[in-house]
Amino acid sequence: MAQKSKTQSIASHPKWEAVLGLEVHVQLQTQTKIFCRCPNSYGQSPNALTCPTCLGLPGALPVLNEKVVELAAIAGLALGSKVAEFTKFDRKNYFYPDLPKGYQISQFDQPICEGGEVQIQVDGKEKTIRLVRMHLEEDAGKNIHIEGKPQSRVDLNRAGVPLLEIVSEPDLRSPLEAATYMRKLRTTMLYLGVSDCNMEEGSLRCDCNISIRPRGSTELGTRTELKNINSFSFVQSACEYEISRQIQMREAGREIIQETRLYDSVKNETRSMRGKEEAHDYRYFPEPDLTPVTISKEDLNTYKKGLPELPDQAFERLTSDLDLPQYDAEVLTQDPEVLRYFDSCREEIDEPKKISNWIINDVFQRMNEMKVGIGSLGLPPERLVGIIRSVEEKKVSVANGREVLKKMFGNDQPIEKIIEEMGVGMISDDGLIESALAEAMEEHPHVVEDIKNGKDAAKNFLMGQVMKRTRGKANPGQVMKLIQERIL
Amino acid sequence: MTENTSKSAVEIHNKIKEGSLTSVGVVQEVFQAISNTDSKLEAFTEVYKESALEAAKKIDQQIAAGEDPGPLAGVPFSIKANICSQEGETDAASQILKGFNSPYPATVVNKLIEAGGVLIGKTNMDEFGMGSSTENSSKSTTKNPWDTGCVPGGSSGGAASAASAYGYIHLGSDTGGSIRQPSSYCGVTGLKPTYGRVSRFGLLAFASSLDQIGPISRTAEECALALSIISGKDPRDSTSAEVPHENYLENLTTEIEGSTLGIPKEYFEEGIEPEVRQRIEETIDQYRALGVGIEEVSLPHTSYANPTYVLISAAEASSNLSRYDGIHYGHRSDQSVDLEQLYSNSRGEGFGPEVKRRILVGTFVLSSGYYDAFYRKAMKVRRLIRKDFEDVFKKVDAVICPTSPVPAFPLGSRLDDPLKLYLVDILTVSANLAGIPGISFPCGFTSAGLPVGTQLLGRPFEESRLLSLVHAFQSQSDHHLRRPPVLEGS
Incomplete structure (x- = not known):
């Protein structure tokens, strides 16, 4: 909580202003990896999902999975980026045990998307966060350190999983803005169906670039980079810690060192990983094993026409067309699965506010208890509509209806029967x-x-x-x- | 010399197919020849006697049962030690891959085996293809069959030496001349196909944008047979070209009258040994006599080719060889206390001096601050060199020149001077930079009895034309029929 109060002071700190930019890594939802035909899936036994290409064996070559180009182009179109007609891959060279080839295939000077923007709302104020670029690259594997032994192991199941890296301009001014921006990206990617954005499985992670400057200054201060943050609350607390650390340094008359820092969520602090003097020279050069990619105007038009409703559009529809309160609209549009559920209910009964109430109060409670998505509750939309109708038709009171609903999850008995068995049918005698x-x-x-x-x-x-x-x-x-x- | 190893692979294949020879017999004979002579040549790093005889037996059974085992049925072939096979080790003649067994075969190996070919072993090379003498090998020093005091050339020196001594088909790889230069030194025919004509899947990369697998054999006819089988688009190699399949053997013709050859004046300017120059001029005269038009042409950026090649190949190599880090496979130093040391010790112990030299050069030219001055500039010059050839091929069908300015040189004579060694590549590297096909074929001998090779460079995907030009020459000459003295004592 002490951190919390510090943040509030950062947004309105009289002397210092924080400047943040995020590099968000989104794992793309494809059947197979980006450069080989191994399944792109999580949770298998170590190295079960590997082949000569993603193991980096001698003589193996990458072949581009065209689906990743489509997904990246769709993400670019949705965020207003300029999608390149011609793009290519480059090698980023560095040594690390989780990187079997000694280089990562990425994109350097001709990324698939340039520009674009994301709208966020913080404290009731709209703000536009500009994007620098989005580029495609392959994920690395994972080093697993064996507890109590001087040993490490490498799991390469994740090596070659397609990533879209979304780089923002340094337009963010507070940890809350940073977390809100990341949430908004997540929602958008979910709507587009380009990623499952499962943060526990690492499908969405980010690096934060953080600097501070005297309020009123337009120059950027020396920045530090926080690597591999994989939750919204960590984004916020890591940035909060780092900003207050930088303010303390500057106020003590010390210089900020440009460096990469690691956020320790247990201790809630950041630690130096490596300084600029050890900074990598990645020796980027064009990947000679892959041919450049061209994206035709026809394909772009097809993707454009196929774009689904996006979170902002859905919010607008719910507030303007359906007259829902902003709070309801915001909650219902966070997750496209919830929105689809809501819309399915509306096809059966034209009572948006009543449906919204039932979902936000009763269905969400169950989702939180079970820690599952709305689709896994065993309550199809027509069943929720059924109980809403029973209440409308005075077969059961609102309060008893909510008790009846609790019995309906994973239960396909007729609602009348459940009411009868519970003995809560409404008395009109x-x-x-x-x-x-x-x-x-x-x-x-x-x-x-x-x-x-x-x-x-x-x-x-x-x-x-x-x-x-x-x-x-x-x-x-x-x-x-x-x-x-x-x-x- | 044994009887069948002096015959062409095409002839042997036909005899096996019609039943007058058995594949088992042919394979036994070639192993006999290897065991008689290879202690003097050390062309092979591994032989696969057991599996080869088993494969040969199957081919014979198929033929006896009236089946068609494919266009290479029963014919022995070898692969350079940088081409993956599930048989034996695939180590590119490097300590760093000592004991490495590839879990998968290269596409070319699959194709040759599916066509009925019998894999007999792997041939020696300069470590990772870096060298022009096969002296940079962790395995052995291969000798030239025409003078065992001389190098066979490199980096596919084992394949060229084996083709000269034992006949049949030997796959090499060519990044800057590694098929053509040893073919020239060993008096055999070697073809570097157009970049993208043959899949590189399963070839241990030296410089990805320059590497190409190709056949080394005694004759153009045998190279045509091999290329027909190994060429084609491979879904596992994005850089393999989508061009229609050709039967190079069927397309082979001696009717070359009316073709035109260009003599690039820059290739004859300096450093060509007089005897080499003389043999090439005689070859040009013979082509004239065959009704081929001869014209002087200019490739103005030739003098930049070698530095451009050195920069680009080193840059790509420095990245391609990063995977040999001691972590996942290959040599791991046991002298390390931390990760940094594990890397530097494993790589320090595993790579030879020439490989280290090129990794250092490549790392340097890709470094920030130097990239524009070196790598980017080299890529620009590369485009100019390609343009030179495009312009010349508007006037002539192919260019003719020596493969190497010198014949095979004595073992050890250039080892201590890498720059002197790089010079033997100056006539071959342009083809790799331009991505065009090139072929080297025997055109005579020096007074010391060392073979001299002529090189033809052609338009992209015109391997057929190059093979026919050589085939026509070979049907009028007997240089390719002479057998090296190393066989006489056997």
């Missing part, structure tokens, strides 16, 4: 309601007096008494009607 009301009036004569004297709130008390006696099953409209008839 005048006789039953009347006897409950008579009891309540007898027990609380002063309340009856209050009602007679025009105290409307007293009616609700009496209503509550009837509900208590009918275990919430009485039709509230009917109860009210009877209270009117009997007392006034």
Whole structure:
């Protein structure tokens, strides 16, 4: 929490301004890896998903998976980038055990996309974050250090998984903006279907470039780079820590050293990995094993026509066309699966706000408990619509309806049957309601007096008494009607 | 000399097919020849007797059963030690890959085996293809069959030496002349195909944009047979070309009248030994006599070819050889206390001096601050060299010149002076930079009895024309029929 208060001071720090730029790595959702035909999937036993090419064996050659070009072009079009008609691959040379060829195939001076922008909203204010570029590259493997032994092992299942690196301009001014920007990129990529953006599996990670400068200055200060951050909250806390570290340094009259730092989420601090003096010279040069890629105007037009509704457009539709509150629209548009679910419900019943309430309150609660997506709850949209209808048709009260819904996950019994078994069907029988009301009036004569004297709130008390006696099953409209008839 | 090893692979194949010879017999005979002579030549680094005889037996059974085992049925072939096969080790004659078994075969090996060829072994080379004498090998020093005191040339020296001594088909690789120059020194015919004509999948890369696999054999006819099989688009090599398949053997013709050959004046200016110059001039006269037009042409950027080649090949090599890091396979130093040392010790112990020299040069020219002055400039000159050839090929069908300015030189004579050694490549590197096909064929001998090779360079994908030009020459001459003295004592 101490960090939190520091941040708030950073956004409105009287003296210093933070300048942040993000390099976000998005794993592309393809069947196979970028330069070989090994499956692109997570969670297999080490080195199960490898072949001579992704193992970097002598004599093996890369062959481009054309699907990655399509996915990158789609991402570029969606973010307003200029998609190159001609693009090529380059080699980035460095030694590391998780890099079996001793170079990474990446893109240097002719990336697939240039420019573009992302709109974010922070504290109710719209802000545009410009993009420098997006380029394609292959992911590296993973070094696994054996606990307590002077040994490391290398798993190359991830080597050759396609990555899209999205580089922003240094347009971000606070850790919150950085996290919001990354969230927005995630949502957009999910809408486009170009990545599953599963952060626990590393499908979305980022490097943050951070510097500070005196407020009012237009020059950039010396920056440090935080590597491989894989959660929104880490983006925020890592940037917060690093910014306050830099401010402390500067205020103590010390210089910031340009270096790469590692964020330790357990200790919540950043540590120096390597300084500029050891900075790599990657010796980029054009990859001679691959031919350049051309993207035709026809293909670009096809991708453009096929672009799905994007988060901002969906938000606009939900607030303007469906009159949903901004909060509802924001929550419903975070995840395209949720939005699709919401839209499916609307096809059955034209009650956007009611559907929204049920999803945001009851369905989300279940998703959080189960830690699964909306599609894995065992509650197809027509079933949610079913319970909404039952409430509308006064077969069950709202409160009891929510209890009924809890029994409906992974259960395909007819809703009527569940209501019946739970014994919560709504009572509209005048006789039953009347006897409950008579009891309540007898027990609380002063309340009856209050009602007679025009105290409307007293009616609700009496209503509550009837509900208590009918275990919430009485039709509230009917109860009210009877209270009117009997007392006034 | 044994009987069949003096015959052409085409002839042997026909005899095996019609049943007058068995593949087993042919293979046994070639192993006999190798065991008689190879202790003097050391052309082979490994022989695969058992698997070869087994494969030969299968071919014979197929023929006996009336099946067609393919266009190379029963014919022995070898591969250079930088071409992957599941048989034996694939180490590119380097300590760093000592004991490395490739889990997969190169596309060319697959193709030759599917065509019925019988893999008999791997041939020696300069480590990773870096050298022109086969003296930079971790395995052995291959000798020239015409004078065992001389080098066979390189880097495919083992393949050229083997082709000269044992006949049949030997695959080499050519990055700056590594097929043509040893073919010239050993008196055999060697073809470097157009870049992209033959798949590089399974070839241990030296310089990816220059490397090309090709056949070394005694005759153009045998090279045509081999190229028909190994050429073609390979889905596993993006740089292999999408051009229609050709049957080079069927296309072979001696009717070359009306073709024109260009004599690039820059290739005859200096440093060509008089006897070499004389043999080439005689060859040119013979072509004239065959009705071929001869014309002087100019390739103005020739003097830049060698430095351009040295820069580009070293740059690509420095990156291609990064994978040999001691981590995943190959030699790992046991003298290291940390990762940095593991890298430097493994690579320091595993690579030979010439390979290290080129890695250093390549790393330097790609470094930031030097890239523009060296690598980028070299790429520009490369385009100019390619343009030179495009212009010349508007006037002539091919150019003719010596393959090497000198014949085979004594073992050890150029080892201590790498720059002197680089000079023997000056007439071959341009073809790799321009991506065009080149062929070297025997055109006579020096007074000391060393073979001299003539080189023809042609338009991209016109291997057929080059092969026919050589075939026509070979049907009128007998240089390719002479057998080296090393066989006489056997």
